Amino acid sequence: MMQAQTYQIGTLDDMGPGYFPFAIGALMAITGITIALGARHPAKDLIAEKSFVFEWRGWICICLSIVAFVVLGHFGGLLPATFAIVFLSALGDRENTWKSALILAALMCCVCFVVFSLLLRVQLPLFQWSIR
Amino acid sequence: MIEQALVDLWHGFAVAGEPHNLMWSFIGVLIGNLIGVLPGMGALSAISMLLPLTYGLHVVPAVLMLAGIFYGSQYGGAIGAILLNLPCHPPHAVTCLDGYPLTKQGRGGTALGITMISSFFAASFGILVMVFASPLLLKVAFKFGPTEIFSIMLLGLVCGGTLSRGSALKGVSMTLFGLLAGAVGTDVNSGVARFTFGFPELTDKLELVALALGLFGVTEFLININRMDAVIAGPTLKWRDMRPSRGEMKEAFWPMVRGTLVGTLFGAMPGTGPTITTFLAYALERKISKNPESFGKGAIAGVASPEAASHSKTQVDFIPTMSLGIPGDAVMALILGALLIHGITPGPELVTQHADLFWGLIASFWIGNILLVILNVPLIGLWVKLLRVPYRFLLPSALFFIAVGVYSTNNSLFEVGEVLFFGLIGVVFVSLKFPVSPILLGYVLGPMVEENFRRAVLLSNGEISVFVEKPISAVFMGITATVLLLQIYFAIQRGRSIRLCRRKANKEHLPG
Numbered sequence: 001m002m003q004a005q006t007y008q009i010g011t012l013d014d015m016g017p018g019y020f021p022f023a024i025g026a027l028m029a030i031t032g033i034t035i036a037l038g039a040r041h042p043a044k045d046l047i048a049e050k051s052f053v054f055e056w057r058g059w060i061c062i063c064l065s066i067v068a069f070v071v072l073g074h075f076g077g078l079l080p081a082t083f084a085i086v087f088l089s090a091l092g093d094r095e096n097t098w099k100s101a102l103i104l105a106a107l108m109c110c111v112c113f114v115v116f117s118l119l120l121r122v123q124l125p126l127f128q129w130s131i132r
Numbered sequence: 133m134i135e136q137a138l139v140d141l142w143h144g145f146a147v148a149g150e151p152h153n154l155m156w157s158f159i160g161v162l163i164g165n166l167i168g169v170l171p172g173m174g175a176l177s178a179i180s181m182l183l184p185l186t187y188g189l190h191v192v193p194a195v196l197m198l199a200g201i202f203y204g205s206q207y208g209g210a211i212g213a214i215l216l217n218l219p220c221h222p223p224h225a226v227t228c229l230d231g232y233p234l235t236k237q238g239r240g241g242t243a244l245g246i247t248m249i250s251s252f253f254a255a256s257f258g259i260l261v262m263v264f265a266s267p268l269l270l271k272v273a274f275k276f277g278p279t280e281i282f283s284i285m286l287l288g289l290v291c292g293g294t295l296s297r298g299s300a301l302k303g304v305s306m307t308l309f310g311l312l313a314g315a316v317g318t319d320v321n322s323g324v325a326r327f328t329f330g331f332p333e334l335t336d337k338l339e340l341v342a343l344a345l346g347l348f349g350v351t352e353f354l355i356n357i358n359r360m361d362a363v364i365a366g367p368t369l370k371w372r373d374m375r376p377s378r379g380e381m382k383e384a385f386w387p388m389v390r391g392t393l394v395g396t397l398f399g400a401m402p403g404t405g406p407t408i409t410t411f412l413a414y415a416l417e418r419k420i421s422k423n424p425e426s427f428g429k430g431a432i433a434g435v436a437s438p439e440a441a442s443h444s445k446t447q448v449d450f451i452p453t454m455s456l457g458i459p460g461d462a463v464m465a466l467i468l469g470a471l472l473i474h475g476i477t478p479g480p481e482l483v484t485q486h487a488d489l490f491w492g493l494i495a496s497f498w499i500g501n502i503l504l505v506i507l508n509v510p511l512i513g514l515w516v517k518l519l520r521v522p523y524r525f526l527l528p529s530a531l532f533f534i535a536v537g538v539y540s541t542n543n544s545l546f547e548v549g550e551v552l553f554f555g556l557i558g559v560v561f562v563s564l565k566f567p568v569s570p571i572l573l574g575y576v577l578g579p580m581v582e583e584n585f586r587r588a589v590l591l592s593n594g595e596i597s598v599f600v601e602k603p604i605s606a607v608f609m610g611i612t613a614t615v616l617l618l619q620i621y622f623a624i625q626r627g628r629s630i631r632l633c634r635r636k637a638n639k640e641h642l643p644g
Binding site for chain 1: 549551555
């Protein structure tokens, strides 16, 4: 379970710049192995364990919303990206309906327009259709 | 020398008192307080979210604002902990233990008042320590070369990794992961690109803001979504309720002083996180209390002491960060990173070359703490209302601010992707019970550690033994080794006791 630690990222660079990362990589491998060995005799945690529930809907929506921000920000401009990230992530919460997510997204677009476009002048056009 | 410090401090007050600086300090405290009150947002997410906003500012107001956000959010977190039993920020988990029972008894206002008084007292004490200890430290600091700096940084990293909550080994491995993340980008000495995985964007280092927001913002959201209980009704409060009676003040006074001292001590030690400080202050208070059974049921001492500890630690933490360039914990690492972005390298030179910044910062702490008290007395009703903002509205809006904030750092959408990446990594780590804050510490210190290590070895013609030959460095190396050995010793002890328990359990089962 704890073996996620033993990343093997090769240090391909020559001895100069690769020296330090290599040393760290080696240390990480050692701690990783120790943790993995320790996991064979699981020690009781003092802190009460929180049951780990899978929350696929929330997770997928949040990840998708960030991806949508990047993609739409690239091809569509700031406002569509804003709408997408707020709307999608709002849908991730089970208590939100389509309607409330829509209203929230629209509201955030207004906020975005006033704060980031007028006041702070973020370097991303509000709308654009070009494919760069 | 003390006179010199006082003169400098006076000058600092003049800097902090300039209307322009005062305004940004005020804005920082206000926003920090606001974000701190919101459920699920701590000092780390507050600072990293607002860091991009400070890029347009001059250095002095920017740092004053960031510091304001820091202690403002810390104070705001206490409100949620006491009134709603919501520890927005891990250090406040302890405050919940006694603060919330007090609220249930209808004394929530008193608890808040006590918190405010002890925070103010502790912060003032911390500031005084800072004023008088910094010049002393500076005298020593000028003798430090790369060898000594490397040793201290190593100590900080080891402490940061092992003294956080949970398994020490996991902490160390997270610190190492942070160091590795810090190595991404173009190597300073040779210009070779490392760990870029073919992305040209990565030659320019990983973005600090993206890393911090991914690990502390997105990770939090992914974990908390659909899991935050909706807050239906909170208590209503008027500011008149906040005045504690004389008896309550008496009850709170000594715990407050003790908490302050605990916080000061731990603030001076590198790498000890705020959570462990508040927990220790609470444990100490319960141990020496005449009626320990009252703790957990609304003891005033249980609120005063940890809050005082966390605030005095906050102030004292700035000493090593500013004068040596070695951050004590993740928040300090973030502030250090902010300074670097603004083109200022913290270290002994900072205090002499940017005297206005250093002393202005100290003076602004005091002004900021006064502002905090003034702000919170009339606005407490508003904060309580804010606590009821449903998480389902809060989360999407915050996510949006994160995305735009990261984008505007370098006008790069690639970095928004980095946020998602680190958010996912953070969730994996957190669910496997790896602490994430050492990553940030490692990330910020990584390049500095590497640089100083190389320089030290270069100066000594490749002799690695130079770290134990120089006296100052040897002392720090000794402390580091002691910390490590103690941890190993405790780990073996723990393993033995567990095995003993198991053997006992087995024996009980066998005859039956």
